[in-house]
Structure formats: C-alpha cells, structure tokens
Amino acid sequence: MGNVRDSLACFKAYDIRGRIPDELNEDLVYDIARAYATFLQPRAVAVGRDIRLSSGGMSGAMCRGLNDAGVDVVDIGLCGTEEVYFATSHLGLDGGVMVTASHNPSDFNGLKLVRHEARPISADTGLKEIEHIVLGKVFGSAARQGATEPRNIRPDYIGHLLGYVDRHRLQPFKLVTNAGNGGAGEVIDLLERHLPFRIVKVNNGPDGSFPNGIPNPLLPENREATAEVVRRERADVGIAWDGDFDRCFLFDENGEFIEGYYIVGLLARRVLDRRPGARIVHDPRLTWNTIEIVRDGGGVPVQSKSGHAFMKEVMRKEDAEYGGEMSAHHFFKKFSYADSGMIPWLLTLDQMSATGKPLSALVGERVARYPTSGEINRRLSRPDDAVRLVRERYEPLGPAIDTTDGIGVEFDHWRFNLRLSNTEPLVRLNVESRGDVELMQEKTREVLDLLDELA
Numbered sequence: 001m002g003n004v005r006d007s008l009a010c011f012k013a014y015d016i017r018g019r020i021p022d023e024l025n026e027d028l029v030y031d032i033a034r035a036y037a038t039f040l041q042p043r044a045v046a047v048g049r050d051i052r053l054s055s056g057g058m059s060g061a062m063c064r065g066l067n068d069a070g071v072d073v074v075d076i077g078l079c080g081t082e083e084v085y086f087a088t089s090h091l092g093l094d095g096g097v098m099v100t101a102s103h104n105p106s107d108f109n110g111l112k113l114v115r116h117e118a119r120p121i122s123a124d125t126g127l128k129e130i131e132h133i134v135l136g137k138v139f140g141s142a143a144r145q146g147a148t149e150p151r152n153i154r155p156d157y158i159g160h161l162l163g164y165v166d167r168h169r170l171q172p173f174k175l176v177t178n179a180g181n182g183g184a185g186e187v188i189d190l191l192e193r194h195l196p197f198r199i200v201k202v203n204n205g206p207d208g209s210f211p212n213g214i215p216n217p218l219l220p221e222n223r224e225a226t227a228e229v230v231r232r233e234r235a236d237v238g239i240a241w242d243g244d245f246d247r248c249f250l251f252d253e254n255g256e257f258i259e260g261y262y263i264v265g266l267l268a269r270r271v272l273d274r275r276p277g278a279r280i281v282h283d284p285r286l287t288w289n290t291i292e293i294v295r296d297g298g299g300v301p302v303q304s305k306s307g308h309a310f311m312k313e314v315m316r317k318e319d320a321e322y323g324g325e326m327s328a329h330h331f332f333k334k335f336s337y338a339d340s341g342m343i344p345w346l347l348t349l350d351q352m353s354a355t356g357k358p359l360s361a362l363v364g365e366r367v368a369r370y371p372t373s374g375e376i377n378r379r380l381s382r383p384d385d386a387v388r389l390v391r392e393r394y395e396p397l398g399p400a401i402d403t404t405d406g407i408g409v410e411f412d413h414w415r416f417n418l419r420l421s422n423t424e425p426l427v428r429l430n431v432e433s434r435g436d437v438e439l440m441q442e443k444t445r446e447v448l449d450l451l452d453e454l455a
Contacts, residue, residue: 006135007131007135008023008028008131008134008135009023010023010024010028010110011123011127011128011130011131012123012127012422013122013123013307013422014112014120014122014123014307014308014309014422015110015111015112015113015122015127016032016110016111016112016113016127017101017104017108017109017110017111018108018109018110019107019108020054020107020108020109024058024108024109024110026057026058026060026061027061028134029058029061029062029065029099029111030061030062030064030065031065031134031137031139032062032065032111032130032134033061033062033063033064033065033066033069033097034065034066034068034069034133034139034140035130035131035133035134035139036065036066036095036097036113036130037065037066037069037070037071037139037140038069038133038138038139038140039126039129039130039133040094040095040115040121040126041140042071042093042094042095042115043071043072043094044071044072044073044074044091044093044094045066045071045072045073045074045088045093045094045095045096045097046073046074046076046084046087046088046091046093046095046096046097047059047062047063047066047073047074047075047076047084047096047097047098047099048075048076048077048078048079048080048081048083048084048087048096048097048098048099049077049078049079049098049099049100050078050079050080050081050098050099050100050101050102050182050183050208050243050244051078051181051182051183051206051207051208051243052099052100052101052106052109052208052243053106053208053209054109054208055099055100055109055208058099058109058111059075059099062097062099062111063075063148066097066146067145067146067147067148068142068145068146069139069140069142069146070142070143070144070145070146071146072146072147072148072149073146073147073148073149074087074091074093074149074151075148075149075150075151076150076151076152076153077150077152078183078186078206079098079183080183080184080187080244080245080246080341080342081098081100081102081112081244081245081246082245082246082335082338082339082340082341082342083153083154083157084096084097084098084112084114084118085114085118085335085336085338085339086118086153086156086157086160086335086336086338087151087153087157088114088116088117088118088336089117089118089336089338090153090156090157090160091153092116093116094115094116095113095114095115095116096113096114096118097111097112097113097114098111098112098244099111100112100243100244101243102242102243102244102246103214103215103216103218103242103243104214105214106208106209106210106214113126113127113130117336118336118337118338119312120308120309120312122307122309124309125309154187154190157187158187158190158191158194160335161191161342161343161346162191162194163334164334164343164346164347164350165346165347165349165350166350167194167195167196169350169353169354170195170196170197170349170350170353171196171349171352171353172196172197172198173196173197173198173235173236173237173349173352173353174197174198174199174200174233174234174235174236175197175198175199175200175235175236175237175238175239175349176199176200176202176226176229176230176233176235176237176238176239176251177199177200177201177202177204177238177239177240178201178202178203178217178225178226178229178238178239178240178241179201179202179203179204179205179206179215179240179241179245180203180210180212180213180214180215180216180217180240180241180242180243181203181204181205181206181207181210181211181212181215182206182215182241182242182243182244182245183206183243183244183245184241184245184248184341184342185201185203185204185205185206186206187245187342188201188204189204191342197349200229200233200235202225202226202229203215203225212225214243215240215241215242215243216242216243217240217241217242217249218242218247218249218327218328220257222240223240223249223251223257225240226238226239226240226249226251226255227251227255227256227257228255230251230253230254230255231254231255234253235253236253236352236358236359237250237251237252237253237345237348237349237352237359238250238251238252238255239251239345241341242341245341245342246329246339246340246341247327247328247329247339247341248328248341248342248344248345249328250263250344250345250348250359252358252359252360252363253358253359253360254360256360258359258363259326259367259372259374260324260325260326260327260328261285261286261289261290261326261372262289262363262366262367263324263328263330263344263348263363264282264289264290264324264325264326264330265289265290265293265363265366266348266351266362266363266366267322267324267330267344267347267348268280268282268290268293268294268297268299268322268324269293269297269351270347270348270350270351271299271321271322272294272297272298272299273297275321276297276298276299277298277299277300278299278300278320278321278322279299279300279301279302279318279319279320279321280294280299280300280301280302280320280321280322280323280324281302281303281304281311281314281315281318281320281322281323281324281331282294282301282302282303282304282323282324282325283303283304283305283306283311283324283325283326283327283405284303284304284305284306284402284404284405284406284408284417284419285306285325285326285375285405285417285419285428285430286326286370286372286417286430286432287301287303287408287415287432288370288415288432288434289366289369289370289432290324293366302314302318302320303402303404304323304404305404305405306325306327306405306419307422308325308329308331308339311323311325311329311331311339312331312337312338312339315331315333315337316337319333320333320337321333323337326375326430327375328341330343330344348362368435369434369435370432370433370434370435371432371433371435371436371437371440372430372431372432372440373429373430373431373432373440373441373444374430375428375429375430376428376429376430376444376448377421377426377427377428377429378426378427378429378448378451378452378455379424379425379426379455380425380426380427380451380454380455381425381455382454383420383421383425383426383427384420385454386418386427386451386454386455387406387407387418387419387420387427389454390407390409390418390447390450390451390454391407391409393450394409397411399411399415405417405419406418406419406420406427406428407419412434413433413434413436413439414431414432414433414434414436414439414440414443415431415432415433416429416430416431416432416443416444416447417429417430418447427451429444429447429448429451431443431444431447
C-alpha cells in the first residue's frame, strides 16, 4: 500500500475501479474484501467476475479475503453484473461482489459491491467507510474460516428472464446480437434455445483480450459494427452490450441506433399496459417524452437524480415497477429493483410481437415529437462555476428551474439539463424541444457557445 494516504484513486462515487496494477491489484482487492466484511458483517456473499484477463486473479483475491474474514462465498464464476444482483437476492445472501470494469480500457478493473437484496453500496452508503478501513487496516477478526462454494445459478437466472415474456406470442424475428466479446454471448446462447428468434451473432465469444475493441456501444464509432450487420442481414433488430452487459443498446431494422431516452418511454408504455397506475422512475436529463407517455398510460412519473444508486433508492421508496435512464440502465421491481441488460431487449421484442410494428415505428413518432441533442460533454477548468453561471444567464428569462441533478432549465418549447460528471472535470449537456428540430439545434448551439465562453 506504500505511504499512508487519505484516499485511494480507485474508490469512485458508485463503485471501485482503477488502472492495473498501480491503482488496483490483487493485494488491494484482498484488503478491500476484508474491509467489506468488516463493514457489512455478512455471513455469505456472492462473487462473480467478468471476462477481463485480470478478473480471475482478482476474483480469487476477493474470495480469499472474504474467507479469511470468516465469510462464506458463493462463487458464480464468469458472469454479468446483473447475475451477481440476481444471485444475491435469489439465494438470500447478505451481499455480492462483481469484479468488472465494464466498458473501461483493458488495463482497468474494478468492483461493484452490494448488500442484501442487491442494494447498492455507493459513496453515500458505505464505500467511503470501506475505503477508510482499508487505509487504516483496521480489519475485524474472524471467529472461523469461511469457505468458497462454486455454484451455477444460470438455470434459475435464465428461467427468471424468460418470465418477462410470453414465449408463445413471440414472433420469429431475425436478430443481430453483438456481445463485443464480453459476457453477454454465453447468456444469448442459453436464451436462444427457448426463443423462436433467428440470431446472427457478432463477436459472441468471451475474450478478455478484446480483439475487436473495448465493448462500449454508446460510443458512436462502435455502433457501425452492429448496424452494418443489421442492414446486410435484413434483420428486424440489432442488440449490443457493454462488457458486463448491465446495459443493452438497440438498433432498428434500418440499422439506426435508438437513443436510450426513447427506449425508456417504450418500456414504460409496455409496463403500464400490464400494470396500470404504476409508478415509473426516470432521470432528469431528458424528461418530456417519458413524462407524457407515463401520464397518458395512467401511470405516475417520478424523477430521480441520475446514477444507479439513486435510481434504485427512489424505486424502492416509491415501489416503482420500472425505472430507466437515458444512459441505457433499466431497472425492474421484479429484478430486485436492479438494472439488467437482458430484460429490456426481451420486453422490446415482446412489444413488437404484440403490436405487429417494427422498432422504427414504435419509437419513430416519439423521436419526431421530442428531438434531442444527445449528450454532449465539455471539458472545463471550473465546471461548478460554469453550471452556476449558466443558471444566472437563463434564470432572468423566467424558465422553470429544477435542481434534482445539476440544473434543468425548462421553457415552453425547449429545455436543457446541465450537470457535472461524477468522475471527470466535465459538464454534460442534454437539450430537447417539442417537435422542432431547428429550435433544438439552435438552442444547443446557444448553450454550447455560452459554455465555450466560460471554458
């Protein structure tokens, strides 16, 4: 650990992640495991890992640290983050740990920690305390040595996923799936046996060397790998995942990427068809489309600060059926209020089967009704000052101001949200309008010009 420090670079707002080996390594993971056990006092914990080349060693260090702290481990092996959530809840365990760096570069790794019922542990709910225990090496003593038991939870997990759709109603769609050589491919192979779909698989095999690049379909430059195959194969839908597949990204039959904002509205409508009056949680970045769909469907829209820990907290408090972020995180009450990258595409294909409409038709009207800028990032030397000065510039014009997350500035025909990044000196801008693309573009330029003045 070197010299005494008051913080560790790998501890972030929502999880632990860092560059290997200087920011995160097996020795540190072992200490984090003991600190997690000291903080949480669990009896049994699920541990899983992603496909990164360093994840096997780090998972082993986590299991050793937990066992030495007197904790029994259910080792579910190579998996997606949501499988750790599922195992923790389904098996009634006291916590869970996923070894993953999701879509970060290959020389990174990390840990996602949860407590019972897959409740997240973030900076506000325990990560800082765990960090302090690691730094001070004030680990609790163990009355016994814990044991590690490998367990295959996949059959139960696959059965749970299939419970979200009516398999007899599903149409024999042609799909293109791009696992990005992450963990999603193995789950697709298992689901395929139970579904009527014809699946064209791209980069399906797990490979921690990432021969086709880091799986992050949110990056525009990474989307064409899926879109091109959708067009070539004349498929009905394209689906791509990040490395630990807690997010999925959808492409319509024309190979067009569907922004996550519109998928939130689509899934909200589908949930309300089956749960009239349900509460639906959304983030504050882009809101008009979701709010309108939820209200029109007889539901109750509930706004939450962005970030999975905040979304899950609000969902539990409101007993919401579904929550969605424009960043492609989708949360489900039946899934322990946790996020899944598998349930959303299954529900989308279920909706396509029920309506007889292609994906482009299901979202096309909504895209036209509420055009958006997409999220735009600006690196600034003093991002906090920029948010404050932007508010001061617009507030005299009389908009509605929302401070749930950064600032939301709402006029009659357009609105924007400007918020700080949790991890970098960036501000993130999202702009939308009521059916007026030119106005949205004009106002996007206006806010960006103001940010450039403040840079």
